[in-house]
Amino acid sequence: MGRIKTAIAGFGFMGHTHGETVKSFPEMELTAVCDTDTAQLKDTPAGVSAFTTLDEMLKKADFNVVIISTPNPNHEEAVIKCAKAGKHIICEKPAALTVEQFDRMVNVCKENNVIFTVHQQRxxxxxxxxxxxxxxxxxxxxxxxxxxxxxxxxxxxxxxxxxxxxxxxxxxxxxxxxxxxxxxxxxxxxxxxxxxxxxxxxxxxxxxxxxxxxxxxxxxxxxxxxxxxxxxxxxxxxxxxxxxxxxxxxxxEGKIVRTAHLLENVPGKITMSAAGPTRSFGPPEPGLLQYEDxxxxxxxHRNYFENFIKVLNGSGELLVKAEQVRRVxxxxxxxxxxxxxxxxxxxx
Ligand SMILES: NC(=O)c1ccc[n+]([C@@H]2O[C@H](COP(=O)([O-])OP(=O)(O)OC[C@H]3O[C@@H](n4cnc5c(N)ncnc54)[C@H](O)[C@@H]3O)[C@@H](O)[C@H]2O)c1
Known part of the structure; x- marks a missing residue:
């Protein structure tokens, strides 16, 4: 199986991050990027085609996966255009501004039989x-x-x-x-x-x-x-x-904390605290709290892309599913x- 030809729409902060990620996967190949701001395209990697519109990239570039990292209000338009062109899609979060927008995006992806997922790498x-x-x-x-x-x-x-x-x-x-x-x-x-x-x-x-x-x-x-x-x-x-x-x-960094015995067995000793005498909120008696790793x-975050590549290659289930994104x-x-x-x- 050849390398996954990948394009990036919106080559700003996240677009550049995605460019580095794609380059780091031997299974993937970055073939094209697009950004309406030509300044963002100045450091387009050698051998990668650069375009100032998504339409032009869809018309001229060779790719079957697109990562959409344009600002939020553009996601719907970009996803719909890419799905209609038969591209598999990773869209940045928030996938859409409204549930209605999101439903339209999911429907077009289904109609065009393309994989659609959202970059919830956290x-x-x-x-x-x-x-x-x-x-x-x-x-x-x-x-x-x-x-x-x-x-x-x-x-x-x-x-x-x-x-x-x-x-x-x-x-x-x-x-x-x-x-x-x-x-x-x-x-x-x-x-x-x-x-x-x-x-x-x-x-x-x-x-x-x-x-x-x-x-x-x-x-x-x-x-x-x-x-x-x-x-x-x-x-x-x-x-x-x-x-x-x-x-x-x-x-x-952190711990699991347990008590050596439950509170009803703790002697009801009154201790003085800066807030006055207390039983429930005084300092723990020595040995009461036990710490575990x-x-x-x-x-x-590479695991996110590993999952996507697996699904694209026909094995495994998408980790970030449309119905989960919709619920959020x-x-x-x-x-x-x-x-x-x-x-x-x-x-x-
Ligand atoms: N998953 C994450 O952890 C994470 C982190 C940061 C941002 N994001 C998401 O990534 C997306 C982009 O955020 P960013 O911080 O990279 O923003 P950014 O402003 O740095 O980059 C967006 C780029 O898109 C370009 N652009 C705007 N309209 C366009 C269009 N119609 N066609 C092509 N390019 C267009 C802009 O010129 C800009 O270069 C947002 O949806 C944001 O929420 C996700």
Whole structure:
């Protein structure tokens, strides 16, 4: 089987990243790129054709896979054009701005019998994969809470991310990854959600949100992101009836914590704390808390492309499926609704 001839539409930040990824896979060959901004095409690799429009690239270049990394509002048009031309597609996230747009894209891909998937490569983030192992192996007994937190210091959105009509704001940017991770981890329907969505320092687009998802299996998931927290953090916490687990940082540093004996057996000793005398929230007695290593995982973002190549070669299942992407987009609508009304929204 020959190498997979691949093109990139939108050769900006992610387009260049995808160019490097494609070059690093012996199974793939980058044959063409296109970008409406000629400045982006200046460093087109030797032997790769460069075009200023997708139409021209579709007409003249030789490829059967396209990676679409144009800004968000262009994804629908680009996917539909590429599908009609019979190209298999990896589209950047958020795949679409609305569920309606997304349905149109999926239908055209089905009609033209092309593979369509979305670049949700954060399913292979190390921190997330460790917590997914903790969750799915039930290492903490029955989990009741999952927290996923991402706090930043660079409050202002950059480039087109400041414009609502461009699909700007953090819900469309990192929100789509953080929600996708939780829905991929928790194998249950959602009963309801509550969300607080704000613009703290950005005038027109969201830069802070907290989302609470109540699942039918009893798990409550809390996703919180702020670009203007000024205390940078990427953290996870899962609490279960047999212990808890935490991670601090993308590298996945953390522990599983258990108690040597349950609370009803702990002598009801009163200890003094800065907040006064307390029994429940005093310091742990020596030996009460036991720390275990988190499971090890070997993952990286290349795994996303390995899955795509397998599917293209006729074996294996797509990791990021259209129905999963659609569920995230539907949920984001509900998040916005709750954010506007201040009320919980029933879901599924
Ligand atoms: N999966 C991830 O982790 C991740 C990370 C960053 C960005 N993204 C996504 O990738 C996409 C691109 O983001 P970016 O940060 O690379 O933006 P960018 O602005 O750096 O690049 C987009 C490029 O598309 C070009 N472009 C615009 N309209 C075009 C058109 N009609 N035809 C061809 N080219 C066109 C622009 O000139 C620009 O060079 C967005 O959807 C974004 O959400 C995903």
């Amino acid at each position: 399913r292979f983030d190390k921190d997330f994969c460790i917590m997914k192992e903790v969750y799915s192996q039930r290492l903490l007994g029955a989990p009741y809470i999952i927290k996923s937190q991402l706090y930043g210091v660079n409050g202002n959105m950059h480039d087109w991310h400041v414009f609502p009509e461009m699909g700007g704001g953090m819900l469309y940017d990192w929100g789509v990854h953080l929600i996708d991770q939780i829905l991929y981890m928790v194998d249950s329907k959602i009963v309801s959600l509550y969300a607080d969505v704000r613009n703290i320092i950005n005038e027109k687009v969201d830069d802070y949100f907290k989302i609470l998802l109540k699942f039918t299996n009893g798990v409550l998931a809390e996703i919180e992101l702020g670009t203007y927290y000024l205390t940078p953090k990427r953290a996870w916490f899962i609490g279960g009836d047999k212990g808890s687990a935490y991670i601090d940082g993308f590298a996945g 988190l499971p090890q995982v070997k993952v990286n 987009l539907l949920l984001m609508d509900a998040v916005r609704k709750s954010g506007k009304t201040g009320e919980a929204v029933r879901f599924e």
